[in-house]
Amino acid sequence: MPFTSNRAFKARPRMVARAKDMYYYTPEGRPVMDGTAGLWCSNAGHGRDPIVQAIQKQAAELDFAPSFQYGHPKAFELASRIAALAPADLDHVFFCNSGSEAADTALKIALAYWNVRGKGSKTRLIGRERGYHGVGFGGITVGGIVPNRKFFGSLLAGADHLPHTYNREEQRFSVGEPEWGAHLADELERIVALHDASTIAAVMVEPMAGSTGVLPAPKGYLKRLRELCTKHDILLIFDEVITGFGRLGHAFASERYGVTPDLLTFAKGVTNATAPMGGVIARKEIHDTFMTGPAHVVELFHGYTYSAHPLACAAGLATLDLYRDEGLFERAKTLEPLWAEAVMSLKTKPGVLDIRQVGLTAAVDFEGRKDAVGKRGYDALEHAFHEEGLMIRTAGDAIVLTPPLIVTESQIAEMVEKAGRVIEATA
Numbered sequence: 001m002p003f004t005s006n007r008a009f010k011a012r013p014r015m016v017a018r019a020k021d022m023y024y025y026t027p028e029g030r031p032v033m034d035g036t037a038g039l040w041c042s043n044a045g046h047g048r049d050p051i052v053q054a055i056q057k058q059a060a061e062l063d064f065a066p067s068f069q070y071g072h073p074k075a076f077e078l079a080s081r082i083a084a085l086a087p088a089d090l091d092h093v094f095f096c097n098s099g100s101e102a103a104d105t106a107l108k109i110a111l112a113y114w115n116v117r118g119k120g121s122k123t124r125l126i127g128r129e130r131g132y133h134g135v136g137f138g139g140i141t142v143g144g145i146v147p148n149r150k151f152f153g154s155l156l157a158g159a160d161h162l163p164h165t166y167n168r169e170e171q172r173f174s175v176g177e178p179e180w181g182a183h184l185a186d187e188l189e190r191i192v193a194l195h196d197a198s199t200i201a202a203v204m205v206e207p208m209a210g211s212t213g214v215l216p217a218p219k220g221y222l223k224r225l226r227e228l229c230t231k232h233d234i235l236l237i238f239d240e241v242i243t244g245f246g247r248l249g250h251a252f253a254s255e256r257y258g259v260t261p262d263l264l265t266f267a268k269g270v271t272n273a274t275a276p277m278g279g280v281i282a283r284k285e286i287h288d289t290f291m292t293g294p295a296h297v298v299e300l301f302h303g304y305t306y307s308a309h310p311l312a313c314a315a316g317l318a319t320l321d322l323y324r325d326e327g328l329f330e331r332a333k334t335l336e337p338l339w340a341e342a343v344m345s346l347k348t349k350p351g352v353l354d355i356r357q358v359g360l361t362a363a364v365d366f367e368g369r370k371d372a373v374g375k376r377g378y379d380a381l382e383h384a385f386h387e388e389g390l391m392i393r394t395a396g397d398a399i400v401l402t403p404p405l406i407v408t409e410s411q412i413a414e415m416v417e418k419a420g421r422v423i424e425a426t427a
């Protein structure tokens with residue numbers, strides 16, 4: 001099982017067999033409140049009729065279309081809809097099937113772009129400590145979560161990392177983006193001084209580092225990173241696999257921060273996680289750079305059999321309609337202050353060391369057990385599921401809550417109460 005403690009799971013499985021709106025149901029029919037939007041992806045909640053119907057209809061109409069040298073209308077329609085949601089001139093979309101593929105696709109586009117521009121020495125890829133960009137070799141190379149890297153050899157050559165942006169002393173219990181930390185973007189200057197900008201292709205970061213346990217960008221940090229990338233002619237890639245499609249109260253976090261990257265990756269929420277899909281949005285100039293040479297020649301030697309799969313495209317179109325019709329991005333924005341207040345109330349629970357929050361996300365760090373890093377976190381996961389009927393994520397000794405954007409005010413109160421009892425029970 002992926003990223004799972006297999007033996008512990010099999011000893012006491014956490015199985016779900018059905019889902020509707022804010023709830024999963026175990027095979028026995030016990031409801032489990034979804035505190036995680038699946039894996040940060042079921043933003044409109046579960047089993048939503050318009051999406052179900054769109055997938056059913058599509059399966060009967062066009063089950064598959066070859067993605068190399070052929071197309072189908074819904075792929076172009078969805079690309080246009082996504083581009084319209086993205087800021088500025090981010091207006092061309094390349095589809096793949098997951099966040100990991102999106103990360104590797106973005107890195108490959110960056111490398112190829114410099115090649116096509118005649119600057120083939122720009123090959124270095126810069127990521128950030130504690131970053132998560134999926135599990136492909138490109139993603140783990142620029143990623144910064146140690147166990148995801150250390151077992152897998154030397155990874156891609158020529159990568160470097162910015163420091164992560166977390167400092168508990170300076171940021172403890174910040175509501176939203178912490179005040180402290182914008183200066184950490186200046187570390188890019190040190191990396192440029194060491195390697196020279198003529199060797200650096202791209203910098204890739206998450207606007208909010210999710211998988212490591214919710215590290216919101218410090219105020220002003222992303223703007224500074226953008227300025228430095230522009231100054232040194234380095235592409236800036238935002239990994240918006242989690243932050244895309246409403247999680248931070250906007251279609252994309254780049255809108256929240258008023259910062260436009262050169263490439264933007266998405267996945268998860270694009271189909272409300274009902275069908276696998278990911279993608280990369282590129283600025284017009286990047287797209288146009290590739291559109292040279294004889295017209296019969298392939299411009300980008302990259303792609304997947306299932307790029308823009310018809311079922312995923314149908315699911316994506318129905319999902320974007322639902323987000324629009326129910327105003328879910330705006331809903332996340334409206335709920336954010338109430339959410340922040342609710343999760344910060346967990347401050348007084350036993351052993352809580354810090355709480356971080358941005359958009360409809362939160363992480364609660366608590367003291368772990370002596371000599372057993374992550375054990376209290378695991379106990380919390382089990383207790384939440386079996387005793388409280390709550391699905392949570394954990395990141396070491398922290399619990400992470402990221403509910404579907406349809407969550408109601410009373411469900412937020414209930415979720416936080418359940419989480420509080422989990423923290424007490426595992427103290």
Ligand SMILES: Cc1ncc(COP(=O)(O)O)c(C=O)c1O
Binds near residue numbers: 132211
């Ligand atoms: C920021 C980010 N990038 C990439 C990924 C990888 O996505 P996938 O699991 O679909 O490959 C994730 C998954 O959580 C993510 O959070």
